[in-house]
Amino acid sequence: MTVQESVGAGVLAPARPEVEVYDFQRPTTLAREQSRALSVAFETFARQWGTQLTAMTRTLSSAVLDTVTMQRYDDYAAALPDTTAMVLCDVEDHLARAVIEFPTATGLSWVGRMLGGTGALEAPTRGFTAIEQTIIRRLVDYVIEDLKYSLGSLLPAELSVDTIHYNAQVAQAAATADFMLVAQFTVIVAEDRSTASIAIPADAMLPHLTPLGAIRPQGARPDPTRVQLDTVPVAVSLQLQPAIVGPADILGLVEGDLIALPHPQHRPLNVAVDGHVVARAAVGANGSRLACVVVDLEESK
Template sequence: MTTLQAPAPDIPAYDFRRPTTLAREHSRVLELAFETFARQWATQLTAKVRVLSQVTCERVAMQTYDEYAASLPATTAMVLCELEGVAPKGVIQFPTTAALSWVNAMLGGSGVPVSAERTFTQIEHALVRRLMDDALEDLRYSLGSILIAPIAVDAIQYNSQFAQAAATNELMIVAGFELRVGDSVAESTLALPASVLLPQLGETNPTSSADDARELVDAQLARVPVDVSLRLAPATVKPSVVLGLAVGDVLPLPHPHHRPFDLAVGGQPVAGAALGSSGSRLACVIVKTED
């Protein structure tokens, strides 16, 4: 008798060479920002190419530049973007065939995808660069305070292995997109140096120094909500009186007419107050405070 073995679970491989990964908090913030960029980019492509376009953000990850470059096709369009005050460059990558179909539609053609990869002519280069200038405007708007360094198009390269946008071990934030322009579907990526974005995201588990612990506790206690009550002076009665209470009974209270009510917090009197009103609601006016 043979027993059927359950199939082995599909366990993803972990690359120990990768120095770090994105924290969950950082990843979520970046995903939202790149999803906004995808919508803005789709609107811009629809307006410029005059063909209904849709851009979808499919993933956000952290990779070294060497890993990122190795994942790209050998021949592709790589728009190198210069960041002010930073040596590594950003990259917007997409197939040249997709860009040529955009240019074809912009010039009045049908936008039929080109079958083979090739470099851009001078006119195609100018039109693609203009599209990328507009895309970077959308990127700056979408990332907001996350991207504080000015960014601009530097050059367009066509070989992913020779386009040295950053050092091989430079950490990059890589976002993957699916571009649908009319009937054309293409994969695109956006890579930005992690050193440019991560400082604006803050620490994942921030800690406070214990040197000012007293001030921190006082500041926290000052924001804790408490119950405040306005009360008369308590009366002392026997249990038999309480048990015998009925509707219409009068229970005298030892609170003088001229004495303010007690304003208490947690049963402890902290001030004296007179009864008043605020609009249609009852209110109290503080007339004295306790030491």
């Protein structure tokens, strides 16, 4: 009996397996080393974002990294809420754009707190007004600054705010098949908890990750000088960015005078050893004592 006769007799012919073409130059998953490097960078960004929100909203805030994945843009957009704030950002030398996404109600809460309100969360059925968009753009500019600072060499391309959309199906940041590196965050401002995400074109970052297969040499003899220096005690201080003033300003100081410091409110403080800045840190606590949480290391000159 032929295959056609079998089909005609009610016997189903074996289905052909679906074969998907795999592009080894554009893998669909992150290697362990890549995932670890991205997680460290985005965790640094999350700490800085929390510090920035605390300064901008004058309310204790924090941001926690939940996951870092690589997804096709259509899968990322399909998983977003029906209505959400999507800030599209141009990526230098790339057609696909980055996305900074957060609930619209959360954005309005931030704006309300920045303007002196209570920031009570509501379920808005509208987009941002012109004034609200201006404030949101300013806030996102600081987010981009912290993102670039945290990712460092992983994202050499410049980012700039383009437009704000409220529907993932309308906001076409990239082609549906383009891969995006997606970082999901939990953002907490006072008692308000929300979920936010940042999606960056994978082509803008993957080429700058540590090459796979780079193995650190084993069995190398330690440097004896480094071994001795590791045991030398040093004094560590947490500092604001210093201001340059003249002797006349110092000699003329009286009680109540103000000295403007060039340290931005949303930036971490400097960790210095013998006057040399070696890291950046946010103020924290360890039991009943003050402490600092290192959020970034100063690159060696």
